[in-house]
Amino acid sequence: MADNKIKILxxxxxxxxxxxxxxxxxxxxxELFKALDGAQxxxxxxxxxxxFILLDIIMPKVDGxxxxxxxxxxxxxxxxxxxxxxxxxxxxxxxxxxxxxxxGYLVKANITPAEVxxxxxxxxxxxxx
Numbered sequence: 001m002a003d004n005k006i007k008i009l010x011x012x013x014x015x016x017x018x019x020x021x022x023x024x025x026x027x028x029x030x031e032l033f034k035a036l037d038g039a040q041x042x043x044x045x046x047x048x049x050x051x052f053i054l055l056d057i058i059m060p061k062v063d064g065x066x067x068x069x070x071x072x073x074x075x076x077x078x079x080x081x082x083x084x085x086x087x088x089x090x091x092x093x094x095x096x097x098x099x100x101x102x103x104g105y106l107v108k109a110n111i112t113p114a115e116v117x118x119x120x121x122x123x124x125x126x127x128x129x
Contacts, residue, residue, distance in 0.1 A: 006030050007033065010032060010054045011053065011056055012054070012056045013037055013059040013060055018034045021116060022034060023113075024113040024114060037059050037062065042070055042071070045071055046077060049076070049077075051081075051124065052083070053081070053082045053083070054083055054085045055067055055068060056085055057093070064086065065097070065100065068101065083105070083106060083120065084097040084105045086106075086107065088107075089109070104119060104123060
């Protein structure tokens with residue numbers, strides 16, 4: 001039987017938070033992959049070809065903006081929608097993320113994991129997934 005679950009890649013260095021999101025997404029029927037730093041996230045994006053990426057900005061090794069830039073420059077990952085998920089709520093950060101190709105921008109402090117799942121669902125519906 002083919003597994004047609006929607007694959008989400010979460011690139012988030014805070015493990016407790018990542019685990020919380022994982023539970024929420026799995027409960028909603030998604031398949032979730034977790035990467036705890038930007039370098040691992042890039043590797044996983046190429047290997048798993050997720051339907052959607054949630055990307056933190058402040059992370060060890062490679063920050064989220066660098067990850068986003070690499071994703072958009074790579075032929076194999078450039079069409080995967082990326083939503084920034086961060087504590088940086090500055091207008092210039094939001095603008096920068098959107099200019100670099102992010103489909104959305106969520107500020108962690110203002111949103112619950114359940115609302116994050118809902119925001120991803122809305123974006124996926126726009127894409128017809």
